[in-house]
Structure formats: structure tokens, C-alpha cells
Amino acid sequence: MSPENLMIGVKIMSVCILLIVAMIYIQTIAKKRLFFHTERIKSNIEVWISHIILEETIEGIDIPKKFFRMLNDPKARQVAIDELIKCKKNFSGAVADNIVVLYNKLGLREDSLFKMKNKRKWYLQARGIQELYLMDQKDLLTKIYRETNSKHEFVRSEAQIAVIHLTGFNGLRFLDVITYPLTLWQQIKLLEQLKLFGKKEDLSDRIPKWLLSKNDTVVVFALRLTAEYQQFAVKDKVVECLVHPSKIVRTQAIKTMIALSDENTASMLIGYFSKEDFENQIHILNSLASLANDDQKDFMIKLLDAPDNIIKVKAATVLTNSCTDGIQVIEHRATIEPEPFERILRHVKSVK
Template sequence: MTLSLLSIFDLFKPGFFYATAAVFAVLIVLLLVLIYWNLYERKVAFFQPQSFRMGFELWVSKWILEELQDIDTIRVPSKFTKHLKRPNNRQFALNSLIELKKSVAGAVGDKVVALYLELGFKEDSLKKLNSVVWHQKVKGINELSVMQQEDMNARIFKLTNNRNIYIRREAQSAMFNFYGFKGLRFLNVLTHAISDWQQLNLIEQLRPLDPEPIPGLSGWLHSDNDTVVIFALRLAEIYQCFEVHADVVHCLTHANEAVRSQAAKTLKEIADDSTAEILCKQYTAETLRNQIVVLNSLAVIAGDAQQPFLTKELDNENAFLKLGAARVIATCCSNGWAILSAKAQEQPSPFQKIYNHLRFELKK
């Protein structure tokens, strides 16, 4: 007890306060030094990369524009070689070349690829490709694809059916980027679904290319993967592949409603003399949604031969189908307006409204 009281009293001695103050003073000084050092490092980390980035982009632009004929000679300034050892600077330089390559072609594009190889960036892309982290792998695929490293196509092709949706999307786009229409050969082995978004992206990539025969299209229309069939039908529709008409007709009996719907849309673009009658026969076996699609297709390809079928559909209980049949009659039958006018007199409700609506819609 006495020892405890003495130790407590010692706390109030001047010497103890001086020692405590000194300790706190040292800690405050150390804290200030650490804060200053941290701010200094941040300043250096900000300004040095900015300086490097501006200098690198300026050098690349000058080299490409002023030395266009000297593609085999690349002399990288030593100051850049030093900075490129830092991961952040290296990735920035690589990203800059990737973006530049996307916006140029021809001789300038070849120079960008040559610089990509000279700086050893292909090895960086391969490290990403070999990564177990999916977004790194996606980045690697994209870099190799943009830089047209076709020697990597076999490895990338294997990833077109990867279980990770982002990896296989990027790999599929890469195969197209390498080979255009021929790059779609991954559809032969694809077991995973192709989303509508990915189909749209692939179609948009194909649009700038000159139309050409699509190898494998007929086989894709008989694929076990329903989304592959739908994508093939869309290709046949966009590029009017008349040679697969029979295969598309076969798709009208597919178990998947979406496949049948797209088949009806495709047949509108590749129709022959028998197509309208085929759609009329399929109509009765279809769902309401697909019946509307069939009528929309018939509005483009039907003729007087389909008039009995269409006239019968005017008595359908469903208002949408009644209007759809009336639209086809007005559009495709030689005496279509007379048929609708007579129907309106016979049964004013609802056919007078349908007649007036179609007159306004079709401007006739």
C-alpha cells in the first residue's frame, strides 16, 4: 500500500512532467516528419507520372508522324526505358498504345504494333492472359486482339467457351477481330449461351465488313445450342442468305419459341414463292406472340393466294390478330381495301375503326 502511494505521488513530481512532455514532443515531431514525407511522396507520385505520360505520348506521336518510313528502326529514349520499369508507367504506356491502335490503321497501325513488340508489352499481355484473375485475363485477351497477335489465336480460341461469361465474350470478339466472318467458327463448339447483348456486339462488329459467304451457317441453324441458332438466324436475316432458306423453314418447328419467332422474321428477308404459304400453315400451331410475328412477316411477303386465310382471321377473337390480319389484307391483297370496306359495312364494330385506323396508318 505504501509503495502504491509513493508511486502515485511520484507522478506529480516536476521531473515526471518534463519527461512526459519530452516524449510527446518527440512523437509530435516524428508524426510531422511522417506527414511531410507522405505528402512529398504523393507529390512525387503525381507529378513524375504526369511528366512521363506527357513526354511518352509526345515521343510516340512524333516518331509515328515524322519517321513513317522507318518502321524497322525503333530507338526508345533512355529516359523512357528507366520509367517503363515502373508498373504504373508501363501500364499507362501500354494503354496509350492500345487506344492509339484502335483509332488508326495501315502503316500507322503497323508502327504502333511494332512499338508494342519492341517495348516488350506482348510479354505483359501474356502474363495477363495466364492470370487466374478473370479481369486480368480479359485485359490480356483484349490487348493481344487489338494488337493483332494472331499467333495467340489457338489459346484465345479455347477461351471462347470458357465458363466465365466475360472471358468468353472477349475471346469471341477477339476471334472475330482476327478473322472477320471466319472467326465465328467458335460457334461450332460453343455450349454456353450467347446473350442478346453479345449477339448485338458481334453483329455491330460485322457491319463494317463487306458481305461475304458465311461458312458454317447451315450447321449453326441445326445446333443444339438454341442461342447459336438464333444468332445464325439473325445473320441470315441481315445478310439475306437465301441459300439457307430450307434450314430456316426447318427452324419453324423448333421446340424453342424464340427460335421459331426469329425464323419467321428471317424468312421475311429471304422469302421465295413458297414462303408465305409455309408461314400460314405454321400460324395455327403458334403461340399468340409468334402469331403476331408471323402476321408482321406476311405483311411484307403475302399475296392474293393468302387472302382466304387472312379473311378467315378477321373473325379471330383476339383484337391484335384481327388488326394484324386486316393490315396484311390492306397491304398485300389487290382488292384488300374493298374487302375491309365491305367488312366494315357488314360489321361496323370493330371493323369501321380498324378500317379508319389502317387508312391513317398506311396513308391510303
Template sequence: MRFPLIENIIWTLVVVLIVAVIVLIIYLKILRRNIRVVESRSQKYTNYIEGLLIEYLHLDQSSENFLKTQKNIISEFKKGVKNRRKRRIITNTFLKLSQQVSGNVIDIMHNLYEEIGLIYFAKQKIKSKKWNIIALGIRDLRQFEVKKFAPIIKKFVNHKKEEVRREAHLYFLELFEFEGLQFLDTLELPLSEWDQIELLIEIEKFDNQHLLDVKKWLKSENDFVILFILNIVKIFNRLETKELLLELLHHENLDIRLKTIEVVTYFEITEAKEILVEKFESLTIKEQKALFEFLEKVATKNDSLFVLEHIKDSDFEIKSKALTILKKHDTELYNKLDKSSEDESYNRIIEYLDYSYGF
């Protein structure tokens, strides 16, 4: 039994699919060709702009054609800036070249950046409603060291998008160095661990002699600011903050207390020992471990009785450090200890210490 109608439909679909495939193949070929053409044109224009910029930066001011050549080059840049695609190429070329030059040449590039109008488009970016465009605008102003927009950039310090906040923070640090830390006064949102790493990398480039007084930020209501400043205190050896560090040992935030113990351990601030020993029972296990790391550096024979109380602590790390400290600072008391116990871990530690230090 034959079904002519169904056969006709099937053959019609086959023909339509074949035509669609042919059209799609042709379209893809045209698209690939157009992409290659655009890429070729972009590369040619990039080469042209690079050559133009290099020529501008190396103009001989003593030449009689200096002003005319300078004017013509600026005119070419201004013409290209009006086109979005060309403007992107010009901006990227400026950014790439600015990372390869230094000194007076940088200043010339920054002045040219403003003169040809790129600064106008950077300003337009930071007015955008799209967060990624705002971030790009701040990045451009940061990399071309445009300081006059600081009052505008300040409002992005607490932007809802972390990427925008990060660019704003870097803007203030890179352009104003330690003075740029003033953005912390208005910071309300968290500083992620990655943000802190990036900012600390930037801060480490600065001259330590011009470091601001950081004490006020150790009293900040923003816990993330305190944690960040504690890193700065440690990196730049700000021992004048000692009294505030001792106060922070009582802070309600555990992370701040732990970071403070890390800092006082680094500085070997012995006054912290009495505070931590007195409140030992109320400390978390993390703080107790941190205290014994601190004691490994600052303990004396006077601490023997306290340490003795913890040689059979339920935590292996505390027990190990307590026995080590006792062995190091009070050999007489250590030698009176039982060398054998029902606690196998205690026995192993004793055996290891006797072997390492000599019985």
C-alpha cells in the same frame, strides 16, 4: 451532487476526439498532397512517353543516328515497363495512340509493343485467376492484333464470366474477321442480346465477299448460335440458306421460329407461307401475328379464303391485318362483307379501311 469521475471521463473523451479530428485532418491533407504529387508525376511521365512514342514513330531511317536513337528509345520503354505504374501508363498511351494512327504506323507500334515486352505482361494477365485481369489481357492482345495467342484465347470462349467471353469473341472477330466465326463451333454458353449486338456491329465492317458458308451454324445444337446466325443471314442476304430457313420454321425453340419468320418475311420467301398456313392452329399467338405480317408482304388473291377465316379473330392485330389484306387483294370479296357487326373493333377497322382506300 457532483460526479468528478464522470466529468473526468467526459473531458478525457472530448480531448481524445479533438486530437483524433486534428490527426485525421492532417492525414487527409497529407493524403491529398500525395495524390496531387502522384497525379502530377503520372501526367509528366505520360507526356514524356507520348513524346517518346511519337518520336519513335517518326524516326528518319535515312538519318545516320537512326539506329542509335531507336535503340535509346526502346531502352527507355523497357526501363519503364519494369515498373507497374509506368507500365500501365505506357500501355494506355499505346492504346490511345493506336486509335489515332493507321497503315504502316500501326504495324510499327505493334512490333514495338512486342519488342519492349508489353506482350509478356499481357500473357501474364490471361494466366491470372482473376476474371477481370484475364479480360484486360485479352483486350490488350486484341487491340494490338497479336494473333499468335489464338489457341490460348480459344479456351476462354466458354468462360463462366460473360465479360471474359465477350472479349474472347471480339478477339477472334477483330483479328480474323469471318474466319474468326469458327469460335461458334465450340460455343456452349448463351450469347446475350448485347453480345450479339456488339458482334454484329463488328461483322458489318467486314467485306461481304469473304463471308463464310454459315449453313452449318444454322444446324447448331446451341440455340443462341442459330439466333445469331439468323441475324447474319438477314444482314448479308444469304438467300442460299433458304432450305434451312424453311426447316427452322419447325424448330422446337419459339424464339428461333419467330426469328426465322422475321427472316423469311424480309426475303419474301413464299414457300414459307404454305408451311405456316397449314400449321396455323398449332402456332402460338406471336407466330400467328408474325404470319399475318408476312402475308401483308406476300399474300395474293389465292390466300383470300384463309384470310377470310380470321377477319373476326379475337386478336385485334390479326383481325386488322386480315381485313387489310383482303381489302388489298380481293376487293370483290371484301365488298361482300357485313359492314356492321356486334364486334365494335371490327366495325372500326372496316370504317377506317373504307375511308383510307375509298369505299
């Protein structure tokens, strides 16, 4: 490369670097200005909102025009919604009611509704649903309910939480219609939401229908509900799920049977033991450590001959913890078959 071409290349590179630096500087300044602009809006709105919501009632109060003018800025409107939601979470009673009234009076409900209707941007739709249910907009329940089976996971997740937030256990009717999977995280979130309404709920008339759902995750969630709310009336339906085609259903059915356990549970689980895969067999044996008695002793002794050493260890643990002279059975096996029973014996003694 000639010196002239090299200099041209250096000049071009220098100009590119200067342009990049200038763009970074401009973006930084713009972000800084936006940050301080947002903070000023937030500070002013916090003052106004704090003053208004602490009034005994705001139904007849005149909100200053200056406040309305401030809300002409879309950023200010979103800041106001966020601030009201934050206040709503921290207050109850008359103050919480005032927050909802103010939200409606300022026309912010329309902003949230506009977001909820935005089918192209799922993240805005989910946010709109969240804002509406946190602001107790119960008259929009039907519109929100339609989104419980949305193709977008986060939209249907917010909608499902919303209908429970607004109507309690009756909101679970979306389980009748949803076709998309309920993720484990969503199931946990729904259970957390339900706990806000107490634990004395009879679901025995609804759970059997959900246990027959074609959506396996609905069946799993129904089994979780059965365990969480101790729905003994549907125990026979839970037993039927022990032979469900889906493994995740059978696994949850085992856990639910344990949660509803009685004197017959151990024998019942042993009856399904040989039909299960290894993982579910381990679940069963883990539960039998606390459920088994001498009625299961012969079966546990047979499992000491299982080809898998983990099964042997689990069976030995059940014998030691729950059966008369169980430790002596392991000691005897260790004398005639040192490997692996000497190691198994040391293990069960260490955890006894």
C-alpha cells in the same frame, strides 16, 4: 443520461468526426497526387510514342534508356499500352505496323499476356485479351481461342471478338464448341466485327451445322448470319427451324424467312401460323402486310373472326394493304358487326 456521460459522448463523436474528415482529406490528397502523377506519365509517353511511331521504320531505332526507365513504373506501362492502342485505332499502314513493333519491343506484350493468364481476375483476363488482339498478336490465336468458351461472360465475349478480329469469318469456328449462351448484345457485337470484312461471304457449308447446335443461342446467331449475308442456299434448313422447340429460335427463323422472302414465303408462313404462339403470330402478320397477295386473302378474312382484336386489326391491315378490295371487305364487316370493326376500319384508313 447524466451531463458527464453526455459530454463524454459528445467528445467521442467529435473525435470520430475529426478522424473521418482526416481520412477523407488524406484520400483526396492521395487521389490528387495519383492523378497528376499519371498525367505526367501520360504526357511524357505520348510525346515519346508520337516521335517514335512516325519514323519510317523502328526496327533498328535505338529507344532512349530514359524511356525504358520510365516504364519501370507499372502505371506507366499500362499508360503506354493504352496510348499505343489509341494510336493503333487511329492509324493504318506503316504507322500501325510501327505501333505493333513498338509494343513488342517495349515488352508490353508480356504485360498483356500476363493479364490474359490471370484466371482469378476475369476483368484483367478480358482486358489482356483485348490488348493482344488489338495489337494483332496472331501467334496467340490458339491461346485466345481456348477462352471463347470461358465461364466468365466478358472473357469469352472478348475472346470471340478477338478470333474474328484476327481471322475474319474463319473465327466463327468457335460456334462449333461453345456451350454458354450468346447474349443478344454479343451477337450484335460479333456482327459488327464481321462487317469489317465485307459482305460477300459464303457460309452455306457451315451454317447447317450451327443450325443443329444444342445451344439455342448459336442457332439464333446462325439464323442472323443467314439473313445478314443472304444465304439462300440454306433456306430449306431455315424452314426446319420454324418448328424448333425453342421459341427464340422460331422467332428468329420467321425473321430470317422474311429476309430471304420470295413468292412462296407468305404461303409458307401462313402454313405455320396456327402452330405459333400469339407473339410469333403477330410477327408473321406484320411481315404479311408487305408479302401477302390475293392468294392469302381467304385466310385473312378468316382471321377477322379471331377471338383477339389485335389479330383482327393485323389481318385487316394485311387485307387493306395487299389484297384486292380488302378495304371493301372491312367496310362490309363494319356494317354487319359495328363493334369492333368500325374502330378497325378507322384504324386501317388512318394508316393506309
